[in-house]
Amino acid sequence: MDWSPAVETLVRELSRLPGVGRRSASRLAHHLLRCPEEQARALALSIQESRDKVRPCQCCGNYAEAELCPLCRDPRRDHGIVLVVEKPSDISAFESTGRYRGVYHVLGALLSPLDGIGPDRLNLAALRSRMEGGAVREVVLATPASTEGDATALYIQRFIPSGTSLTRLARGLPVGGELEYSDSLTVLRAYEGRIPA
Amino acid sequence: MDWSPAVETLVRELSRLPGVGRRSASRLAHHLLRCPEEQARALALSIQESRDKVRPCQCCGNYAEAELCPLCRDPRRDHGIVLVVEKPSDISAFESTGRYRGVYHVLGALLSPLDGIGPDRLNLAALRSRMEGGAVREVVLATPASTEGDATALYIQRFIPSGTSLTRLARGLPVGGELEYSDSLTVLRAYEGRIPA
Numbered sequence: 221m222d223w224s225p226a227v228e229t230l231v232r233e234l235s236r237l238p239g240v241g242r243r244s245a246s247r248l249a250h251h252l253l254r255c256p257e258e259q260a261r262a263l264a265l266s267i268q269e270s271r272d273k274v275r276p277c278q279c280c281g282n283y284a285e286a287e288l289c290p291l292c293r294d295p296r297r298d299h300g301i302v303l304v305v306e307k308p309s310d311i312s313a314f315e316s317t318g319r320y321r322g323v324y325h326v327l328g329a330l331l332s333p334l335d336g337i338g339p340d341r342l343n344l345a346a347l348r349s350r351m352e353g354g355a356v357r358e359v360v361l362a363t364p365a366s367t368e369g370d371a372t373a374l375y376i377q378r379f380i381p382s383g384t385s386l387t388r389l390a391r392g393l394p395v396g397g398e399l400e401y402s403d404s405l406t407v408l409r410a411y412e413g414r415i416p417a
Numbered sequence: 418m419d420w421s422p423a424v425e426t427l428v429r430e431l432s433r434l435p436g437v438g439r440r441s442a443s444r445l446a447h448h449l450l451r452c453p454e455e456q457a458r459a460l461a462l463s464i465q466e467s468r469d470k471v472r473p474c475q476c477c478g479n480y481a482e483a484e485l486c487p488l489c490r491d492p493r494r495d496h497g498i499v500l501v502v503e504k505p506s507d508i509s510a511f512e513s514t515g516r517y518r519g520v521y522h523v524l525g526a527l528l529s530p531l532d533g534i535g536p537d538r539l540n541l542a543a544l545r546s547r548m549e550g551g552a553v554r555e556v557v558l559a560t561p562a563s564t565e566g567d568a569t570a571l572y573i574q575r576f577i578p579s580g581t582s583l584t585r586l587a588r589g590l591p592v593g594g595e596l597e598y599s600d601s602l603t604v605l606r607a608y609e610g611r612i613p614a
Binding site (some may be wrong): 225227238268272289328 | 462554
């Protein structure tokens with residue numbers, strides 16, 4: 221579509237989004253040019269406003285629009301339990317259970333030496349200083365079950381003070397998951413982590 | 418992510434894009450918050466600029482940034498042949514062949530009575546007035562091979578003057594397409610439209 225520079229620019233910018241190829245970008249551009257004008261402008265505005273307003277929470281690294289995110293500011297939460305996750309969207313998974321009442325720590329990335337992501341790229345300094353206060357009774361590691369997730373969990377274990385209990389999420393069969401359709405590693409983890417009936 | 422209204426708004430606006438569900442919208446939002454700031458702002462700006470600058474070509478309905486699109490303004494193109502397509506992105510397919518030298522007409526939609534899309538929603542008035550000039554020798558119908566595409570082609574045939582030749586794109590096996598993997602309708606069309614060897 222090189223006959224309209226504005227459309228060409230729009231397609232190029234859309235195709236920089238993850239998982240959006242040239243063809244999807246072209247379809248999205250077509251939609252943005254045909255949809256009601258308010259809708260296209262609302263999307264543009266929300267992108268700009270999110271970059272204007274959202275910053276990392278100074279305490280946990282979650283999305284925040286003030287110095288601290290609402291979870292870290294909430295006095296009704298148990299600030300003695302810190303659940304460590306990779307990214308802000310992981311928090312939604314725990315919040316949607318409606319049962320977790322502790323707080324979080326968002327790493328922002330996982331250790332991946334092959335991709336050049338070392339400990340300095342993770343939000344670890346803030347985690348260390350949270351530990352120093354001595355108010356944290358338990359750290360729950362909720363990094364994903366991958367090589368990078370396990371490496372990151374191992375790295376964090378090294379600087380958790382011995383007085384703080386350290387746990388990881390249980391691995392096992394998902395609720396509703398059937399044995400015959402489960403991969404062997406999940407079955408093995410479920411067997412190794414068996415609990416009294 | 419109801420703890421940041423700006424992020425929540427961004428996810429909601431992204432999920433209004435076609436083919437983007439709540440989960441993809443959340444992933445895209447996460448990307449837009451973490452990517453270099455210039456990249457996010459460039460996307461927002463390109464959405465706004467495309468809505469500011471792009472309008473339908475007064476002659477053919479293609480994307481234009483002036484009264485006429487560059488194709489309709491180009492004196493080297495053959496304005497006696499008009500290829501009728503559904504949407505501006507269909508033009509790319511013909512331009513990429515590098516061989517078509519006529520001009521286009523973009524309908525903007527296809528007839529679909531079930532969806533309430535009647536002739537008044539299509540860019541047909543402009544097509545009629547192009548026909549009235551008498552300078553058009555041939556109209557090529559390139560609407561898709563679907564119920565809506567065929568209905569639209571039939572509708573257009575009714576008002577093409579008898580002096581203007583009217584053609585449709587050939588249906589048949591795609592280049593490189595193998596018989597055993599083709600659907601039966603395509604094979605039938607290829608047989609019906611067989612040409613002297």
